[in-house]
Each structure stands twice: as structure tokens, then as C-alpha cells.
Amino acid sequence: MLALWWLSAAVSKLPESRVATTEACDSAELPAPAVVVGGAAVEPPISETIELRDGRTVALRTLHAELQLTYAHGLVAAEELEALVRLAESRGGFRRSPLRRQHSDGVIKDDIRNSSSCPLLWPMVYAGRAHEVAAAANGAALLEELSLATRISERVADLFSRSGMPTTAAHVEPLQLVRYQASELFGPHHDYHESPSSSVQGEQRSFTVLLFGSTLPPGSGGETRFPLLDVSVSPRTGDALIWANLLDDGTPNVRSLHEGRPPASGEKLAVNVWVADRPFDSSSDLERAVRT
Numbered sequence: 001m002l003a004l005w006w007l008s009a010a011v012s013k014l015p016e017s018r019v020a021t022t023e024a025c026d027s028a029e030l031p032a033p034a035v036v037v038g039g040a041a042v043e044p045p046i047s048e049t050i051e052l053r054d055g056r057t058v059a060l061r062t063l064h065a066e067l068q069l070t071y072a073h074g075l076v077a078a079e080e081l082e083a084l085v086r087l088a089e090s091r092g093g094f095r096r097s098p099l100r101r102q103h104s105d106g107v108i109k110d111d112i113r114n115s116s117s118c119p120l121l122w123p124m125v126y127a128g129r130a131h132e133v134a135a136a137a138n139g140a141a142l143l144e145e146l147s148l149a150t151r152i153s154e155r156v157a158d159l160f161s162r163s164g165m166p167t168t169a170a171h172v173e174p175l176q177l178v179r180y181q182a183s184e185l186f187g188p189h190h191d192y193h194e195s196p197s198s199s200v201q202g203e204q205r206s207f208t209v210l211l212f213g214s215t216l217p218p219g220s221g222g223e224t225r226f227p228l229l230d231v232s233v234s235p236r237t238g239d240a241l242i243w244a245n246l247l248d249d250g251t252p253n254v255r256s257l258h259e260g261r262p263p264a265s266g267e268k269l270a271v272n273v274w275v276a277d278r279p280f281d282s283s284s285d286l287e288r289a290v291r292t
């Protein structure tokens with residue numbers, strides 16, 4: 001308890017105040033996202049506007065009936081994403097994603113991926129260890145990272161709860177920052193666990209919330225593409241793409257296949273927020289997720 005109290009006291013003093021929490025959101029003026037379905041640009045209307053606990057207003061557009069594929073305007077502030085990138089870089093956290101071989105439906109395929117990623121501090125593990133975090137040489141930066149990761153995890157959980165799916169930050173995996181430089185890509189893949197062995201506690205990844213930290217105009221690459229739905233979406237800073245990885249019965253949906261297309265020039269930044277089908281149990285070993 002003491003450690004948690006200490007964390008909240010420390011967090012309130014942190015550079016957090018430099019980072020905006022709310023932004024004006026006038027849905028009448030929101031620019032339509034760059035979405036291409038079946039080769040043609042589409043402009044789906046705003047279907048819902050949700051006011052979050054922290055004061056942000058998020059406008060949603062349904063992009064496709066399958067996967068509950070949704071575009072969310074203004075889920076995160078550009079300053080929050082810039083701060084996360086700065087903090088990840090300051091601790092040398094970005095790693096070139098491993099090219100691993102994976103089994104999929106009995107077939108071994110090469111997972112083509114040369115983007116870089118950085119798992120962020122997981123509040124499930126570190127919120128209760130703030131004294132240890134603060135004692136590190138770069139303690140102030142780590143606490144700021146923890147504070148931002150906590151805030152974003154709670155915001156995503158709040159969005160899901162207000163959309164009718166009761167969710168807490170305990171359902172959220174460690175956030176994963178990803179960076180694609182020119183020509184880097186992440187080939188077609190699924191986010192769900194192909195087998196329980198890659199999960200932390202036997203959970204499954206129900207939803208992916210992909211927060212965009214860069215804006216790439218249509219035609220300049222960097223799209224998130226769903227080849228089986230023939231939908232592609234260009235990234236825009238602060239907005240997010242949300243989709244279900246599972247079918248209604250909780251089993252993997254192969255149609256959630258998606259890829260990160262390479263930016264033609266410039267770079268693309270994003271944060272993967274995976275929402276699990278159950279809350280993580282912090283009383284048992286979570287170190288496994290921290291190592292990845």
C-alpha cells in the first residue's frame with residue numbers, strides 16, 4: 001500500500017504535467033481517415049462519440065463489419081507518444097524485431113518482420129515496485145514511462161468499458177512501442193496466440209488497439225492492411241485502429257490477418273495495446289511477459 005501511495009505521490013510530481021491529457025475534439029471538424037476498401041477510398045461516418053473519464057472525447061467510425069474494425073479519433077495525444085519514444089530511446093529500449101519462424105495451421109512460415117519494438121514497463125508488475133524503479137540511475141525517466149503506460153492502459157480499458165465491455169487496466173498487456181523506418185515492414189500475421197505457450201497466463205488477445213504515433217499520407221506507405229478483408233488504413237498521429245482477434249466463441253479468427261506495410265520514406269511509430277480475454281493475475285508470476 002505504501003509503495004502504491006508513494007507512486008501516486010511521485011507520479012503527480014513527474015514531468016507528466018508537461019504532457020497534455022485532453023485535446024479539443026470537435027467531431028464536426030475531424031478529418032476523415034485514409035481508408036481504402038476493395039481498392040477504393042471510403043469515408044465511413046462517425047458512429048459514436050465517447051467521453052472518457054480523463055476528459056478526452058473519442059469519436060469512432062466503424063470501418064468494417066468483420067473484426068469490429070473501428071477507427072478511433074484522438075485516443076492519445078501526440079505529446080504522449082513523443083514522450084514514450086523519447087523515454088524508450090533514452091534507455092536503449094528499441095530492438096530490431098526478431099525474424100522468427102512460426103507455426104500457423106500446421107505450416108511453418110517465416111515471420112517477415114524488420115521493424116523495431118520496445119516493450120514498455122508493465123504497470124501490473126512495476127506499479128507496486130515504484131521504490132525500486134525510482135532507485136535506478138534513470139529512475140525519474142522510468143517513473144515517467146510507468147506513469148504514461150498506466151495512463152494509456154487505463155484509458156483504453158475505460159474506452160472498452162464505456163463501449164459495453166467491462167475492462168480494467170489488468171486486462172492490458174505490456175504496451176509495445178513499434179517503429180518502422182523506410183522499407184521496414186511486418187508481414188501478414190495474427191496477434192492472437194497460436195498456442196497457449198506464447199501467452200503469459202493462458203489468456204488470449206481479444207482485441208488489438210493500435211495507436212498511431214505518426215501521420216503518413218495515402219500513397220506513402222505505412223498502412224495497416226487486412227489482406228483478407230481488403231482494407232487498408234494509413235496512420236495518423238493520435239488516432240487508433242481497433243479490432244477483434246477472436247470469434248464470438250473466443251477462438252482465433254484467421255480473418256484478423258494483418259500486416260504493417262513499409263513506409264516509402266520517413267518513419268512510422270505506433271503502440272500496440274493488447275486487451276486480453278481475462279484480467280492478468282498479479283499474484284502469480286508475470287515476469288514472463290516482462291522478458292519479451
Ligand SMILES: *[C@@H]1O[C@H](CO)[C@@H](O)[C@H](O)[C@H]1NC(C)=O
Binds near residue numbers: 112183
Ligand atoms: C526489410 O525487409 C524487407 C522485406 O524482406 C526488405 O525489402 C527491406 O529492404 C528490409 N529493410 C531493411 C531496412 O532492412
